[in-house]
Each structure stands twice: as C-alpha cells, then as structure tokens.
Amino acid sequence: MHDFVQYVMSYLSKNETPGTAGNFFWATVYVLLVFVGLSLSVIAMNWLERKILAHMQVRLGPMRVGPHGLLQPIADAIKLLLKEDIIPEGADKIVFWVAPFIVVLAAFTVFVVVPFGPTHAITDMNIGILFMLGVSSLAVLGIVTAGWASNSHYPLIGALRSSAQMVSYEVAMGLAVISAVMMTSFSDKGGTLSMIGIVEAQKTQGVWFFFNFFPLGIIGFVIFAIAMVAETNRAPFDLPEAESELTAGFHTEYSGFRWSLFFLAEYSAMIAVSSIAVTLWMGGWLRPFPNLLNGSTWDLAFSFIPGLAFLFLGGMCFYNVRRMPKHPLFKIQTIGLAGFGAVLALIGVVLFLPGVRGRLDDVFWFAAKVAAFMYLYIWYRGTFPRYRFDQLMKIGWKVLLPTGFALLILTAVVGMRTELLAQVREVFQR
Amino acid sequence: MNPPITVNPPVATPYFFYGLAAIMIIGGIIVITRKNAVHSAMALITTLLAQAGLYLMLYAPFVAGVQIILYAGGIMVLFLFVIMLIAIDRNMKERQFNKQWLVGIVAAGALGGLFIAVYTTVTRTPMGAQTLFPLGNRVSFVESQNTQGIANMLFDQHVGVYMFAFEIASLLLLVAIIGAVVMAKKRI
C-alpha cells in the first residue's frame, strides 16, 4: 500500500506527462479526466450552439428544461437513449452496428496527445501531430461504412460525398500542418512532430506561428481553418448531411443511441481539430502576449484571469437570478440558476488558490482558445449558405492545394534564408 | 547480463504481441474468406491497425503513423469507395473461389514449408549453433529520434542514401496519379 502511494505521489514531482513518465495510475486518471471533460464539453457545446444560434436568429432557443434550458442537453440525451434503435430491413447488421463506434473511437482517441498544458496531456508522442491526423482520418471509414450499411440511396450518396470530401481536404490540411511543423525546425533545438514540442518551439521562438513569417503563418492557418471545417462536415461544408438535399446524409437511417454516437463524434472531432489549430498556430496553452507583457508581475496578473472569468460567469448567473420572473412556478428554476452560479463562482474561487492557479491556468488558456474556435463554428453555421459539391472540390483541389504547396516552399525559403543567401554568395564569389 | 542502453521502458508486455498477432492472423483469414468485400475490407483495416501497434512495439512510431494515415485512412478508403461503386450484390451470389484453389493451397503450403525450413535452419557460428535469427536481442532506443533518423536517412547530405530513391518514388506516384485518372475517367 505504501508502495502504491509512493508510486502515485512520485509522479507529482516529475515535470512530464504521465505517458512519458510511464505512470499507469496517473495515465488512467488523465484518460478518465479527458473523457469526462470531453463529454461535458460536448454537452455544453450542444447547449451553447443552440442558444447562440438561436440568438443569432432572433429566437430564444431552449428555455423550458432548467433555467434558460440549461438541462436541455440532458433531457435530449435521455430521450435519445430511450428511443427505439431501428436497424433497417436489408441493412448489413454487423457493419451497421460497428460504424458509429469507429467514428466515436477515432474522435476520442486523438485526445491522447492533445496538450492541455506542458504536463497536462495523456502522453507526449514523438509523432504526435501525425498520430492526430492519422487517427482523425479513420473517422471517414466509419462514415463510409455507415452509409453503405444502411442499404439506402441517400446515405450512400452522403457517404460517398463525405469520403471524397474528407480525403480531399486531408491533403490541404496536411500541407498546412507541415508548414507549421517546418517552422518548429528553424531554431537551435531542431524540428519536432510532438504536440508539446510544437508549443515549446513557439515559446522558445517567442512567436505564435500564426504571426510567424507574416503573412505565411496566417495563410497556413487559414488553409487549415477552412480544411478543418470541411473535415468535420460542418456548415458551410456540411454536404454529407445536407438536410435539404440528402435528408440527413450518412446517418439518415440511424436513430436513438447510435445516432447520438455520431453526434458525439461530430462535436468531439470539432474540438479535436480546433485543438490542433490552437496547438499549431495559436500557441497552445501559452497565455496571450507572453513576449510583449513578460515579467513576473504580468505572469501573476494573467494567472488571475481564469478565476476572474469564472467569477464573472457566476456573477452573470446571479444577475439573471434577479431578473427571473417572481412567479412561484419559476421558483425551482431560479434556485437552479443560483446554484449554477454558485458552482461557477466556487470554481472561480478555487482557481485563485496559488497551487491550483499555477497548475491549471494552462488548461484554461487552451480551453479558451478552443472555445473561440467553437464559437467560429457556430457563427459559420448561422451565416453561410452551403457549398455545392463541385464547388467544394474546386476549392479543395484548385485553391487550397496549390496555395498549400506554395506556402510550403515559401516557408522553407524564408526559414532557410540565411543559409540560402550564404550559398548564393559562395557561388558568386567563386 | 548488463542492461543495454535502456532509455525507454519496454513498450508493452509480450502478451501485447500475441494479442496483436492473433488479431492480424484472424483478420487475414477473414479477408480471404468473406463473400462480402466490405467485410473483407473491414477485416483488412483491423489487420493494418494491429500491425501499426506492432510497429510501435518495434520502436518505429513514424512507420506506424504513416501506416495509419496512408493505409487505414487512405488506401482502405479508396478500396471501400470502389467496392461501393461497383455492384456487389450480384457478385456475392456467385462462386467465390476459382478452379485452381487446390493448386493454390498446395503452392502456398509449399511456400510455408520453405519458410519453416529457413527459420529452423541451424548454422554454426563462432558463438555456437544458432538459428538465423537468435532469440532475445531486445534493446531499447531513444524513441524520440525515430522521425529525425528517418529524415536523415532520406534527406541528409552525409548519412542519407535514399534521396534518389525518394525522388523516384515521387515520380512513381505521379505516374500512378495519371494512370488512375486515365483508367477511371470515362471521357477525358
């Protein structure tokens, strides 16, 4: 027993991820934490998307279940779990069963390497970014098999569309990623594919790759940002599930629990690709302006922001408690909202504790950046019409791909400019 | 016995090897026996992913990553795509094996015999009689240098010997792209 405690405690002094330290206990804890956190954020994302989209569209969104519809995702989950699980006549049963699990597995497995902080990742892989791209590309297998196994025309077309779309955009996405990975190699430490290494490189080079080699970093980021929307089949690239054309695309025939797995996978894939973007271009867990506003005073000031943000959210809840109707029917809702605000405020207060503050503000900054991307996704959905299939392919192959190649070459040239100039000078001197 | 340059702990226990090997063999058997090509493809994907796991056990993470991206995520999607494009319903009702299946199995058996013969051959060496590939030569490497090592092999001016081969491979891919387009497109 003492050995076990020793084993558990020994990790805390180490300054590395549990996977790297080879500590199975903490690795399991981290896996569970990431899984729970991901599920919670998918639930939160579901509620937020409905509320934000509703307010963009001059409606209120869910208001009935819980204060401001806060419990609506839970009600939806219960409804979905209780629904009949229909398997269509003539469907390939085994494949039909397996397909959603492939998608969910692919979407969840990528989080093994996502760095929420310098030590807050399940493991740090030498091939981190390669692993993420590879595993997230496995999701397309689930989508294709789901469409095929349904034994119906609309899902089949949806599946073909989505596989073509995802395979095409993976190329452009890969090019953008390579350009960012290449940027890590223009320092003394040498390049790396590890997710943590990429953020560390941004720290040592003193610049987020978004601003690196202006405007090359921005171009790479934009390519990735377009490709990632296409990869996750979201508006305006939501052709595989284009409601007005293919009813629901590849998951037309799915219902209940299996459908909710697709839903879960879609949202966690969105979070996954956003984390890639944040890691590669937005400086991962680094706080804003680490090089401009440096020094211990600024560090201290920025480390208070997470707690303040939660306190602000809690304060908003209490403000809205005052605005709730005073009717007795709303009593439970008012109390619920106050309780929610209290929980948020409590989290905020806990985040002020010095020990917690130092360990968790990385996670906060990472989550905040990912949340900004999530908001972008919702914003796109509220604003844009849908592309047509040939236009989608045209953008992927005729715009993003050549731009990506040019970007790759330019990044290499700009990054190696001193060496190149030296060589040119050598040639002229001869 | 002195521990070799142990930088990494062992990736996994031998049970992982046996588990992954069993998955691969069962997957391979399913691939060549199923009527339905989609089931075959799914089994092949499982085999490929298990193989990626074996690569990780062999301290070859980069090859494992390439295996996942290219094989499982690229080539197999292409396979599934084509299987769905061609009508397989009719094909499933037909005879699945050709007339030379007996000959085929006999030939494969002979090949297997050859393998067994090779792997059990005992040669005399200064260290005594041993098979071609002696047991127990596990060693650990700095895993984090794998990608860089492969890059050196491919691109480095001094160590790299595969630069030319790399260029030829890109040419091969170009030819393959053009060939595939010519084959598959109805009207060019």
Added chain:
Amino acid sequence: MTDPNTLSPLDLDTPDKPFLDANELVINMGPQHPATHGVLRVILRLDGEKVLGLECVIGYLHRGVEKIAENRTYTMFNPYVDRMDYVAAVSNGLGYCEAVEKLLSVEAPPRAQYIRVILTELNRIASHQLWLGTHALDIGAITPLFYTFRDREEILKIYEKYCGARLTTHAFRIGGLQYETYNGFEKDVKNFISFFKPKIEEYEGLLTTNRIWLERTKKVGVISGKDCIAMGVTGPVLRASGVKWDIRKALPYANYKNFDFEIPTGENGDTYDRYIVRMQEMRQSMRILEQAVEGIPEGPIMAKVPKVMKPPVGEIYHSIEAPKGELGYFIVSDGSTQPYRVRVRPPSFVNLQALDVMCRGQLVADVIAVIGTLDIVLGEVDR
C-alpha cells in the same frame, strides 16, 4: 438546347443500371423530402450527380377545388380560392372577386379598391418573404428564414386585425369588402413600411454579396425569355429572364394604373437574377403601399351586388399578377347561381413545367435551388 419542343421525355421504363456502368441512376426525390416544399415528387435521372432529366409527379395535394366550384354558389366558392395558394391567399381572393365582378359587370368602389391594393401588396411582400426564407434554407442558409418569419409576422398582424384571420384571410367579397378598416389601419401600414425598409437591407446584407450565395445561384437554372414565353412561365421568373411583363402594367386591374412603380427585370434568367428581381419587387411593393396608404378615399366599400348572384350567361377570363405570376380565372356562367365551370390558371403549376428545362445538365444540389427559386406552392399546383 433548352427548346422545350426538342426535349426528349424522361424514359422511366427501362430499368436503372448500376452506378458507374451506364452512369444512370434514378432517384426519387419526394414526396416526403425536406426540400420539395410540400408533397412534390421529382423523379431524377442522374449521371453521377448530373441531372439528365427529371419528371414531376404531382397531385398528392389534389382536393378538386375546380369541381367543388360547380356545386357552390359564387359567394360560397370565395373562401375556397384562399386554400389554393395559401401563402398568397389575398391575391387569390382578389383575382376571383374581380373575375366575378367582371361577369356581373359591377365595379368595386374606389375606397374598396385602394384597400384591396394595400392588402394585396402586403400579401406580395409576405409571399416573397416566405419564398426568401425557404429558398435560402434550401441552399443552406438557415438564418434568413427566421428573419423573414419575424417580419412576416407584422403583416399577418395587420391581417388579423383587419379580418380576424392570418393565413387564409377571405378578406374580399364580390363587389368590394365586407369589413371597413379598423382604427389605425393606415398607421399600422405606415409603421410597417418604415419598419420593413431596413429589414430588406438586412436580408440583402446576409445574401446578396455572399460569395457562397453567388456561387450557388449564379448561372444556375438558367432559362431564356423565349423559353419562358414558350412554356407560359410568368411572374418574377419571366421578368428575371429579361421580359418586361407585369399584368399590373400590361392589363391594369384594380386601380394599379393610378400608382407609380417600376417593373424590375433581370438579364441572365438565372437563380440570382430571380432573387434580385424578387427583392426589388418587395421594394416596389413598398412604393405602391406608400402611395396607396396616402390616397385612400372616403366612401362606400361595397358596390351594389344582388344578394343572390345570377350572372348572365357567358364566360370570362380575368387574370391578375399574383406574387408567383399570372393567376387567371376562367369562369363560365350558365345563368344559374352556381358557375358552370371554373378553371384556374395557377402560376405555380405552369412555372413548375419549366423545372425540367432549367435543371438539365445541372447537379442535384441545383435542382433544390431551382425548386426553391420557382417559388411553387403545392396547394396551388394540385388545387
């Protein structure tokens, strides 16, 4: 290519072959499909995703309105016309009332005519709003739908205050109006005009210069003015193809000749032009509304019509410019209290015939865009 006479009909008898082999795939879109605006069934013959031809199967909403007319008196039939194009019920009522008035040789008094024009133009705006929302939704923009429904609500409120109903209003009576306007009717209309003017800009801000919207609508579903005339296509579809034909100007009915407004036309006859034309039409309707609400004269609202209507033996064809095109009523009277025959020329039905011409060679996604841009209402197509 688009000459309707040379189009070979869709051959549905030969069985469809596999996907890539003969490259022909027959897909059944509808009658239950989110983008066919009700119960339209479209049989598509596809080459990959390219449309080789299509055929509309209609009649899922057939209620025999024309036959019902033969068993009702002229007055009793009046509410039925509202149920045809339920989105533009007021226009349908106007056409029918004016046709019977012509048959009876009476004319509605000026005050009634002004109020009729106001209500009809409001209805045109409401219909175009609904079209815009659903059309944008089909193309994937979900937000305009909520904007248009928010603003359409204001029009429906005016209707509700005026006659108690919101959708199938039955606002007009043969010979004029049944109800006098309520107190503040003019103020409400004026308020609506000032409320709605910035809203059009809001819609256009979301769509008109949106790259994706341009790509999805430009050069999609092109039809030439000649083809339109050959197929009898009317309304904004015809005008977007460059033909300046509006019955309000060409054969003025009600008192449209008193108003100053323009006929917006397009050039290319594609989906984008139709969008622009309809947006302009909303603006022109506002112009008419401004003039009409200023000039409502005092006076009676009902002409002298007999309690039991027995029009003289004869026949009449009267058409008006409904929001979707030419809405015509052909009524044959045998001198009794009931019409011998009522034939409706619904714009949606005629416009729908152009779908095949407009969709050939386009992609499946364009079929949805074209169905949206034709602005059909299945209640009117099937009657």
Added chain:
Amino acid sequence: MNAMMDISTLHYLVLGAALFLLGVIGVLTRRNVVIILMSIELILNAVNLNLVAFSRYWQTIHGPGALHGQVFAIFIITDAAAEAAVGLGILIAFFRNKETINVDEVNLLKW
C-alpha cells in the same frame, strides 16, 4: 522477464510469414478482383513487418541511426498506394466494360 517470453525478431518473422501465406492463398484462390487486391496488400504488409523487424535487428548491431528497414517500409507503403490507385482504376474501367469483377472472366487480351 523470462527469456522465452521475450519477443525476438523471429516472432515477427513468423507472423510475417503467416500473413504472407494468407495473402498468397487469397491471390491464388479468390475470383473477386477487389479481394485479390486486398490480398496483395496483405502480402505487402507482411513484407513491411519483416522489414521493420529487420530494421530493429540491424539497429542492435549498427546503432539507433541505422533505419534502412523502416525507410524501405515507407517506400513500400508509397508503392502500395500507387498500386492500389492504379489497380482500382483498372478495376473500374474493366467493370464498366465487362460488368464483372471476376478474374477468371478476364481471359481475353482485347475485347
């Protein structure tokens, strides 16, 4: 750890040989071209497995920088991608003309 339980190069080689045999049986006995192509993928993978195992064996002798086997494996994966693309392209062209994907019906050099 027990030396018998330790996984040596030979273990990988035996597994590779088994996969290779499965692939060969598939190629020789099946009629469906798609499955034959998949069997070829099996064969290529068996070879890859051997190469990576050899690479590790080689590294124990020549140091961690000697990654020849892994580089070869990557080349073979590239090759497999090219092979799959062209093979499936031929398959589609063939299916379009003959409406079959059985190899024993491909017995004419022209049609």
